Amino acid sequence: MSTPSLPRPATSTESLDARRTLAGWAITAACLIAFMGIGVVDPILPEIGHQLGATPTQVELLFTTYLGVMAVMTLFAGNIGARLGRRRVALIGLALIAAFALACGLSGSIPALAVFRGGWGLGSALFTPTALVLLLALIGHAERAIMRYEAAIGLGMSMGPLLGGVLGSHSWRYPFFGAAGLMILALIAVATLVRVPETRDPARPISDVFRAYTNPAFLAVGVTGLLYYFGFFLLLGYTPLFLHLNTLGLGLTFFGWGLLLGLGSTRIAGHLLHTRRASHIVLASLLGLTVLFALLGFAPFSVGVKVALVVVSGTLFGLMNATLTTLSVEVGHLPRAVSISAYNFLRWLGAAAAPVSSGLIAEHLGAPVPYAVGAAAVAIAALLVAVMGRRIDTGRATDPHVH
Template identity: 40%
Template sequence: MGLRSKYHPAVLATALATFVCFLGIGIVDPILPSIAQTMGASHFMVELLFTSYLLVMGGAMLFAGALATRIGSKKTLLLGLGIVAVFAGACALASSVETLAILRGIWGMGNALFTTTALAIIVGVSAGNSEAAISLYEASLGFGIACGPLIGGVLGEQSWRFPFAGTSILMVVAFVFVALTISEPESERRQTVRDVLGAFRHSGIRTNAVVGLLYTFGFFTLLAYTPLVLGLGSFQLGLVFFGWGTLVIVGSAILSPRLNQVFGTRKTTAGGLTTFALILCVMWLSGGATNLLVALVVVAGLVCGLLNANLTTLAMGVSGHSRSMASGAFNSFRFVGGAFAPITAGYIGQHYGATVPYALATATVLVGLFVLLGRFSEFGFAQSEAHH
């Protein structure tokens, strides 16, 4: 069965745009050491490129869903892609880390407009097959993050500015593709930021958001901080995180649905959090051994892909709230919390030891596991889990 017969064309179009959009996260990874060296920036300062991006993206997700119900999902997608294209190009011209951080923050706003709306569109046009569509979305996201480091590594060998310029060009291509192929879907009822915040009144959304935040803290400690620890060149870092991202795809598109079917969502998600915490713990105790850290990073991609898919599925189905409200509330809380992981890791690593940040990441993921197990009844899995 081909992709066109399995998925709605709008799903494929949005998934492709998602791939292009998420290149922008991974493309920065292999050039972080180069930026730090060229601009004489500390680990803490260079990690602001991730923190500003995630912080603004998380905050913007509060109103992204509301905006989509007012101006339409397609226009919101295009607005997000346009912002990314412009400010990625501006990053290529920046002359200081502070300027880069500001531009990356605005870039994050564009990514928020796209991401929240893309997920709602994919689920909305996939009636009866939403789980498969979400897996495709997460796979596209993972593939974008995977190819980002590879592209960033290749272009970054010449100059750290080239990956930003390349991302801007790809964003323009994605903009044209979305404009020509995606029709405006049926809109959900109008909502406001207050409606999105009101979703947190649902205990299941609150619990899911807390688990997502704690997991995301560990996720971005691994993704954003590890390039500064490995001591590799841009191209080598690109290869490492390409391997990681490739396994993110396998974890989200293949491993997650199969394990959920066999063991149930509760056991699969809990097992994923346990395994991720174990990986982070070994990274903490590794003594900074490059080969061991590289192996752990790559293997972690499998677990990250599984958890990304499962937690996203939970966010979309945990309550009776609209898809955009549920995903907006979940992703906003998740990314705002995760935004503090890069600068926290950069500061701790610089002052207390290169691998110490992984100890904190281990603890946060374990707390997320305990929250999941302790308040599992709020996730509404009773029906799906009854067979396991």
């Protein structure tokens, strides 16, 4: 009679791999919740404007202060992470997001909301690039880590408006309280599950970030990101004021948009990046978005058709997000923290300009005109990629981390 074999005890290597896997999923979940914070205000923008007597431009400050602080602080996030350790900076960022989300829910004026959203942006600036660096280190494979990061963005972008729509139909304050509670859960998850050893990298001067722009291919990717994210946040920040839907209707619209954003940034992007030249993917997507903005602003479609256009556009936006983030890491042949900081600075700069400028343009030139500006921005980006596409593809093909 044979003796039953006992389970083989896990080796130290298997145990370490399991901890790294668990830590990676904890960071992914925290990214998802953090990016819910961007979209959670989307459905409640019209209601905030109505309740607080604010103009479209004033309401759009809730996006602009958030994104403007993110853009500037991105320049310093890498060095802060190097000095304090990535895990510690991620925890500080999550704590700041939770605190300022709570403060937003307790505030009673547009200036206060704008200031607290700026503080929220500070937390996001510390957490989001640090989270990508952590995922790259934990997963090891750059493309796989980026796809997971972009999937978390997509799901967060879809769930944020849904949360905002459901809670905001009762009070515009409730989505902020909901976001604060979720961020506290994310903070607890990262604090307890991410137990990778803290590392102290040498701090790099800020000039290293700007030196990254001397690489023509990387600069082309960065400027493309700046112009593209202007269009991205024009759609995200201005469309709720343009469609004139109720709070729940806006939440459901951007929930569908976010689901397709996640699909575009994972399955579709993952397939196309292995079968097509990256510059061709970006060029085709930008041309599609140019047409989309023109149709949204000026085609004599019903509101229902324009809602469908917004939802379907999530696929192109998700594809662009994943492809540009991949290119930013691979094209420059730079330390990843430098690449991420240099690219994020430009893309969040473009994003910060979109909401408040769209409000101003709409007030002075008419409601559809912001979409003409968005179409022009992504069309210029398409022209840049058409000119620089070969250099971008060559830079990616020669990166030692690709495949």
